[in-house]
Amino acid sequence: MDRVLRQVAIAAPGFLAEEEGLALYRTALATAPKGPFLEIGGYCGKSAIYLGAAARSRSTVLYSLDHHRGSEEQQPGAEYFDPTLVDQRGRIDSLPMFRRTIAAANLEDVVVAVVGRSSVVAGAWATPLALLFVDGGHSEDDVQADLAGWLPHLKPDGLLAVHDVFPNPAEGGQAPYHAYLQALESGFVEVCAERSLRVLARS
Numbered sequence: 075m076d077r078v079l080r081q082v083a084i085a086a087p088g089f090l091a092e093e094e095g096l097a098l099y100r101t102a103l104a105t106a107p108k109g110p111f112l113e114i115g116g117y118c119g120k121s122a123i124y125l126g127a128a129a130r131s132r133s134t135v136l137y138s139l140d141h142h143r144g145s146e147e148q149q150p151g152a153e154y155f156d157p158t159l160v161d162q163r164g165r166i167d168s169l170p171m172f173r174r175t176i177a178a179a180n181l182e183d184v185v186v187a188v189v190g191r192s193s194v195v196a197g198a199w200a201t202p203l204a205l206l207f208v209d210g211g212h213s214e215d216d217v218q219a220d221l222a223g224w225l226p227h228l229k230p231d232g233l234l235a236v237h238d239v240f241p242n243p244a245e246g247g248q249a250p251y252h253a254y255l256q257a258l259e260s261g262f263v264e265v266c267a268e269r270s271l272r273v274l275a276r277s
Contacts, residue, residue, distance in 0.1 A: 088120030095124040097268035102128035109204030116140035119175030196223030209237040
């Protein structure tokens with residue numbers, strides 16, 4: 075992956091480790107079928123750089139979906155609250171930082187910001203996806219809604235990537251892990267595992 079892009083990704087706020095980002099980039103580049111990518115949970119653009127770089131090499135685009143108002147754990151007083159992302163009305167707004175990150179990476183031609191609620195956008199979506207990256211809200215309800223809303227739009231040979239998969243409850247929340255197990259039970263096969271990232275393909 076381009077060295078400059080890697081440096082921009084490392085500098086961007088976010089929770090995706092570099093090893094995970096590079097694994098996501100390599101897997102998307104080598105394994106994803108033809109078609110656009112979509113990530114749920116763009117936040118400040120870190121993961122969009124890795125996926126956007128792969129999308130550019132595949133002559134496709136990445137849709138980065140986020141309401142940009144922060145998840146529960148990013149609100150004032152919560153564990154992952156970042157005061158630099160608070161707007162003039164006192165609300166979380168990560169969209170300006172996301173746009174700056176993508177501009178700094180020179181990926182504005184392949185990364186398309188989709189601002190809205192996952193369930194609302196999924197209900198109006200019509201484009202088959204080559205890759206779906208689930209990294210939005212981490213509650214059980216949020217993760218299950220993301221799967222229900224977006225898996226029908228994934229191509230039969232498409233890739234499903236899930237972040238923050240922790241088999242041990244002491245290491246993190248269990249909703250992404252449950253989604254991972256659910257995908258395996260429904261016929262997906264794991265093709266990549268890096269730290270808490272899992273990438274699966276339909277068998």
